[in-house]
Amino acid sequence: MNHVVRIGNFTVGAHQPLFLIAGPCVIESERHAFKMAARLSRAARELRIPYIFKASFDKANRTSVDSYRGPGLVLGLEILGAIRKQFDVPVLADVHEVSQVGPAADVCDVIQIPAFLSRQTDLLTEAGRSGAVVNIKKGQFLSPWDMRYAVEKVARTGNDRILVTERGASFGYNNLVVDMRGLAVMKEFGYPVLLDVTHSLQLPGGQGTRSGGQPAYIEPLARAGVAAGVDGLFMEVHDNPARALSDGPSALPLGRFKPLIQRLRDLGSFVRALD
Numbered sequence: 001m002n003h004v005v006r007i008g009n010f011t012v013g014a015h016q017p018l019f020l021i022a023g024p025c026v027i028e029s030e031r032h033a034f035k036m037a038a039r040l041s042r043a044a045r046e047l048r049i050p051y052i053f054k055a056s057f058d059k060a061n062r063t064s065v066d067s068y069r070g071p072g073l074v075l076g077l078e079i080l081g082a083i084r085k086q087f088d089v090p091v092l093a094d095v096h097e098v099s100q101v102g103p104a105a106d107v108c109d110v111i112q113i114p115a116f117l118s119r120q121t122d123l124l125t126e127a128g129r130s131g132a133v134v135n136i137k138k139g140q141f142l143s144p145w146d147m148r149y150a151v152e153k154v155a156r157t158g159n160d161r162i163l164v165t166e167r168g169a170s171f172g173y174n175n176l177v178v179d180m181r182g183l184a185v186m187k188e189f190g191y192p193v194l195l196d197v198t199h200s201l202q203l204p205g206g207q208g209t210r211s212g213g214q215p216a217y218i219e220p221l222a223r224a225g226v227a228a229g230v231d232g233l234f235m236e237v238h239d240n241p242a243r244a245l246s247d248g249p250s251a252l253p254l255g256r257f258k259p260l261i262q263r264l265r266d267l268g269s270f271v272r273a274l275d
Helices: 030-047 073-087 098-107 121-129 147-155 180-187 215-227 254-273
Strands: 004-007 010-013 019-023 051-054 091-094 110-113 133-137 162-166 193-196 232-238
Touching: 019 030, 030 051, 030 073, 030 232, 030 254, 051 073, 073 091, 073 098, 091 098, 098 110, 098 121, 110 121, 121 133, 121 147, 133 147, 147 162, 162 180, 180 193, 180 215, 193 215, 215 232, 215 254, 232 254
Parallel strands: 019 051, 019 232, 051 091, 091 110, 110 133, 133 162, 162 193, 193 232
Antiparallel strands: 004 010
């Protein structure tokens, strides 16, 4: 059975248009988050592509203990809620602890299970019980077929509003690779599948106290994922990646966002016409 998932005023999944989750890695400030949400949501409206704004209130898995983590749960959710209201756009944030699920689900349309936590049963089941859409990132250490069990943990709560996201698999030290066969494997679960393009191009811990990245390959990887039939794309976008407080080395520069998404949208329409 192929599930479609309602998010805001659009539906994603089988036979639906390509959709997009994009935003900065972390909420750097209220002003910056609003600036990014304004620019990204306007571009998405102009391109007529379904869009969800994403940003983390807490990055609990940074490489270094000294790295910036975000504004925290309370202030972060206040900012996301205000963005949701002002720009009339669904919002997504990740959760790291069971106690964060309820407050996040009260504000966010989508709550996300980070890749490192994709086997945490209590977190997955609490997310399922929240009633929000649950986006499960595939762990870098998991095979695509093993993601079936993470999906089942959410589905058994009665919540079938599930998204599954590929974000690369560990390929030696400080490197990731995307196996395109995995996208087809995970689509067999019957839920919408996304490709997290920018995280898949990380070089985890590749710069010592921070992760590196290979942003030059964002477009070819995204095009490959769309051609392979993903339902949506996940991207981290920043207006100045060199000064980003998290994951700048793998982020898509804001100036490249609209022309790239236009090409990917058109490719997605072509691929869907072949089905």
